[in-house]
Amino acid sequence: MSGRAHFRTLRSPTVCRNPWRRSSQTGRQASGTEFSVVRTIKTVRELRRALAGHKPNGRVGFVPTMGYLHDGHLALVKASRARCNTTVVSIFVNPAQFGPKEDLSVYPRDFPRDERLCREADVDIIFAPGAEEVYRSGFDTFVEPGAPAQPLCGPFRPGHFRGVTTVVCKLFNMVQPDLAFFGQKDFQQCAVVRRMVTDLNLPIEIVTVPTVRDPDGLAMSSRNRYLSAPERSSALSISRGLFAAKAVFQAGERDSIRLLSLARQTIEIDELQYLEIVDAETLTPATSELTRPAAICVAGYVGSTRLIDNILLDTTEARRLTAR
Numbered sequence: 001m002s003g004r005a006h007f008r009t010l011r012s013p014t015v016c017r018n019p020w021r022r023s024s025q026t027g028r029q030a031s032g033t034e035f036s037v038v039r040t041i042k043t044v045r046e047l048r049r050a051l052a053g054h055k056p057n058g059r060v061g062f063v064p065t066m067g068y069l070h071d072g073h074l075a076l077v078k079a080s081r082a083r084c085n086t087t088v089v090s091i092f093v094n095p096a097q098f099g100p101k102e103d104l105s106v107y108p109r110d111f112p113r114d115e116r117l118c119r120e121a122d123v124d125i126i127f128a129p130g131a132e133e134v135y136r137s138g139f140d141t142f143v144e145p146g147a148p149a150q151p152l153c154g155p156f157r158p159g160h161f162r163g164v165t166t167v168v169c170k171l172f173n174m175v176q177p178d179l180a181f182f183g184q185k186d187f188q189q190c191a192v193v194r195r196m197v198t199d200l201n202l203p204i205e206i207v208t209v210p211t212v213r214d215p216d217g218l219a220m221s222s223r224n225r226y227l228s229a230p231e232r233s234s235a236l237s238i239s240r241g242l243f244a245a246k247a248v249f250q251a252g253e254r255d256s257i258r259l260l261s262l263a264r265q266t267i268e269i270d271e272l273q274y275l276e277i278v279d280a281e282t283l284t285p286a287t288s289e290l291t292r293p294a295a296i297c298v299a300g301y302v303g304s305t306r307l308i309d310n311i312l313l314d315t316t317e318a319r320r321l322t323a324r
């Protein structure tokens with residue numbers, strides 16, 4: 001799309017005149033909102049108030065990210081744009097969700113590229129606060145996640161989901177969206193956030209967007225950039241294993257042990273942390289005969305890169321696919 005010359009970085013509480021007005025002027029996104037990069041909570045709140053004042057029934061969609069954007073993130077933006085008048089993307093590498101030996105210091109970052117991608121995708125507002133803005137001096141209150149944080153990644157990343165629920169809750173309070181969009185790639189994160197929103201009565205609809213994959217099947221992930229060529233080909237065995245199990249499931253296999261062992265035979269990575277079939281809603285271990293929507297979830301290391309992936313085993317979805 002053309003006409004995106006006007007691009008503002010807002011540090012002071014500058015507010016658009018009429019954020020909902022459609023306009024062909026340069027600098028306005030399809031929603032009519034001026035494209036802004038916002039660094040402070042004060043400014044993002046002021047923009048939010050201005051939006052609400054101009055069109056009380058307008059919906060604000062929120063896509064929380066850690067940046068280094070790819071097509072997976074852009075699918076969340078697209079889903080938000082389909083349902084909301086305004087889309088806010090946050091870019092914040094949240095220190096609280098990284099363990100002491102994890103990759104916080106080397107996590108990939110490219111803000112100029114992220115800005116460009118957001119502008120091209122008709123994002124209205126990038127909210128990119130610094131760590132000192134999110135965790136102000138004296139910060140000492142955390143959101144303890146519920147049961148969905150316990151299995152799968154829980155034991156391998158102690159404190160991770162507590163860091164996620166804390167920052168997501170804080171970002172929700174800063175942006176005050178009506179809907180928030182999360183990727184199925186982080187399946188457990190979706191369940192943890194849904195539980196939090198229900199338990200804390202947050203007035204936000206959580207939308208899960210299907211995993212976007214590279215043409216070879218690898219789930220897109222910012223961390224894929226750490227992979228060398230041989231590591232990438234080993235990483236591909238993860239999605240191959242999941243697809244193999246899913247194909248057999250679609251052909252009628254419901255025995256979870258057989259499905260798991262089929263996936264296990266295909267996956268060849270350096271360290272498999274878990275490969276499990278869980279109930280798609282509660283993340284509790286699936287019954288041996290699958291009767292409810294389930295998911296196969298996997299995590300492990302390829303070299304020094306930790307990857308996760310999952311695939312739904314959903315009888316309704318299988319029926320729908322077979323009916324085509």
Ligand SMILES: Nc1ncnc2c1ncn2[C@@H]1O[C@H](COP(=O)(O)OP(=O)(O)OP(=O)(O)O)[C@@H](O)[C@H]1O
Pocket residue numbers: 064065066067071072073075076181182183184185186209210211212213219220221222223224
């Ligand atoms: N391949 C994908 N398809 C759909 N959504 C995705 C995909 N990858 C990430 N997302 C979603 O984008 C949001 C932001 O994720 P994040 O910025 O951590 O990206 P990431 O690629 O998952 O990074 P990482 O490599 O650290 O896991 C999350 O809701 C995440 O689930």
Ligand SMILES: CC(C)(CO)[C@@H](O)C(=O)[O-]
Pocket residue numbers: 064065066092094097164167168186189
């Ligand atoms: C939701 C999130 C942005 C919170 O930091 C992060 O966990 C992620 O990128 O999935």
Ligand code: BAL
Pocket residue numbers: 097098186
């Ligand atoms: N997308 C998940 C963020 C993390 O691994 O910390």
